[in-house]
Amino acid sequence: GQNIDQPTEMTATEGAIVQINCTYQTSGFNGLFWYQQHAGEAPTFLSYNVLDGLEEKGRFSSFLSRSKGYSYLLLKELQMKDSASYLCAVMDSNYQLIWGAGTKLIIKP
């Protein structure tokens, strides 16, 4: 079956760095997405990786290793507004998004 695993919850300190991991097993692979979702709101797009390596976008970076079925989202210089759920999603061979359960990130002052 298809499976996306990510930690349920993480806690970090304002100004610090946090890495949210995602491992996946899917039927085919057409890219991996990271989304941010604040409580009560729809997800917003953060990043898309389809080739191995690191993609950097300001304070956020996303890494992909297709051979290991592994990705991480790296958030630097954490701010209180980064408190949210972070969703990992993989596009399978049918171009359907398979969603992880999300990681709730709690930022403490």
Place this chain on the structure above:
Amino acid sequence: GAVVSQHPSWVICKSGTSVKIECRSLDFQATTMFWYRQFPKQSLMLMATSNEGSKATYEQGVEKDKFLINHASLTLSTLTVTSAHPEDSSFYICSARGISGESSEQFFGPGTRLTVL
């Protein structure tokens, strides 16, 4: 980025009534739209995929006669929850994928919170 709107943002209705939710792509043409449901503290669950001009493809366990989807144009898809019951109360989110390619990202609408009394 591309903008997707949903209407209404929230709705409260009595059990047994039907509710229609609209999803519009405002500045691009969406060949494919997706409807998701999200219960509190849970991840998004794909309900159905709709392609313009054809019947929607429903995920296993989603009743197609209860959740009617119409993708009449390249900018509009509607989800009608028929004979809604309290267990249908949820956050319904649509997303749209543009014409440019199947691997392009999905753009999400702001969601519709449905409460059935």
